[in-house]
Amino acid sequence: MRNRLPTYLLLWLLPALAIAQARTPLEVEAALDRQVVAPLLEAFERAHPEIDLRYNDRSTLDVDEKARHARPAPDVVISSAMPWQMARVNEGLAQPVDSDAARNWPEWAKWRNEVFGFTFEPIVTVYRLDLARHMMPPTTHADLHTLLESHQDLLKGRVTTYSPSGSGIGYTLFQQDARYSPRFWDLVAAMGAAGVILENNTRDMLEGLTDGTYWVGYNLLGSYAMHWARSHPDLIVQIPQDYALVMMRMAFVHRDAPHPVAARIFVDFLLSVEGQKTLAGSTPLFSVLPDVIGPYTAQRLRDQVGERLYPIPIDASLLAFVDPMRRKAFMDRWNREIKILTP
Known part of the structure; x- marks a missing residue:
């Protein structure tokens, strides 16, 4: 005779099983090391347990290939290769995000409410202590x-x-x-x-x-x-x-995203105060929002380097870099x- 779950245990499990089956998948293709961004991903998963986040960490060239040719398309595309991101958006591969966070995002860190720079990362020199000897x-x-x-x-x-x-x-x-x-x-x-x-x-x-x-x-x-x-x-x-150069990870919702609602929720979280606080407090990715407080903020970086901080602008000038x-x-x-x- 086959073992059966007790009726009380089955009744207890059914709601959890229903929630698991109802979770919306979300496919993110990203040129962003999962170990570095893990606190942000974990914060998103806590805030949105109804979304099944599938995060793929790849090279910039692989992410660009996925954005252009993957079928089905990814839901969200994130990359540090800023000219390539701008080129894909310019080709019509992005859809706008219409939310308060997107509308209020700093103009210098977005383009047409379709692609958003959500980090503020300095470019550095690294040396061994051997060098100093x-x-x-x-x-x-x-x-x-x-x-x-x-x-x-x-x-x-x-x-x-x-x-x-x-x-x-x-x-x-x-x-x-x-x-x-x-x-x-x-x-x-x-x-x-x-x-x-x-x-x-x-x-x-x-x-x-x-x-x-x-x-x-x-x-x-x-x-x-x-x-x-x-x-x-x-x-x-x-x-x-x-x-000091500063680059930004640029994120957009793919035009052909299989799960556009979940994709917009994810990008909106990247731009939210909660998401930016996580960046500022728990990652060295540096937040963009001026009012966020933490060890890793754009304002703190400006205080260190002053006027010699040169963010790569998110505007049409990026398109010149992909000209053959x-x-x-x-x-x-x-x-x-x-x-x-x-x-």
Whole structure:
């Protein structure tokens, strides 16, 4: 005879089973390390138990591929590759979010209520304490250039940065550097002369810095670096003092989202006071909202760096970075200056 649940236990379980079956799935494709953003995801799941969040952490190039070609489409797309996000929205792949949070979101951090920058992450230099035993660590871009030229032999093969051909965010950051620094190409040439190793993501750079392969890393995502440094005290995170780039993770609801209501609820949460407080208090992703208080806020970053903080703007100027002719011209110059084989 088969075992059967007691009637009282079955009656107790039925409501829970009904709730589980009624949960709405939500597919999020994101270029954002789950370990770093975990507090925000957990806060969303507590606030919305009726939604079954499925969060996929991928590279910027993979996320862009999913946004363009995945069938069914993802519900929400998040990426640090800001020009690619803007290009997809410009192509009509996003739908607007009509909510108080979206309407009141700072104008400089959104475009047409369709795509929103919800983090405020500084771009940093990271070095090992080993470096400080041999030379004065760099606090500015000019310091790094001088260090590379004066200690070229000692730093040979011990410097790392993004590959602009293998990383969407890496390419974007170098384009911004070229905009703000008249000595950018001199720095690229100095990195090439020091045998710089190009990586496709910040995690690989941090792992190399941790195991001693690298002594200094340039243009790392500050959120990942700060999170990593908490458990690796031999690494020092430096926000450049001459100027500091800031990138924002951009999120949009896909035009063909299978679950658009849940998708809009998720994006709205990213923009909410609760979501931004979680970013400011529990993650190094930095909140955007000016009134939010915590160790990681845009205002606190401005207090540290002052007027030399340069956020990458969310506007139509981003579209120039995905222009094929501009990209080719930039990469031709990059390869000419750096004089190494790029991946």
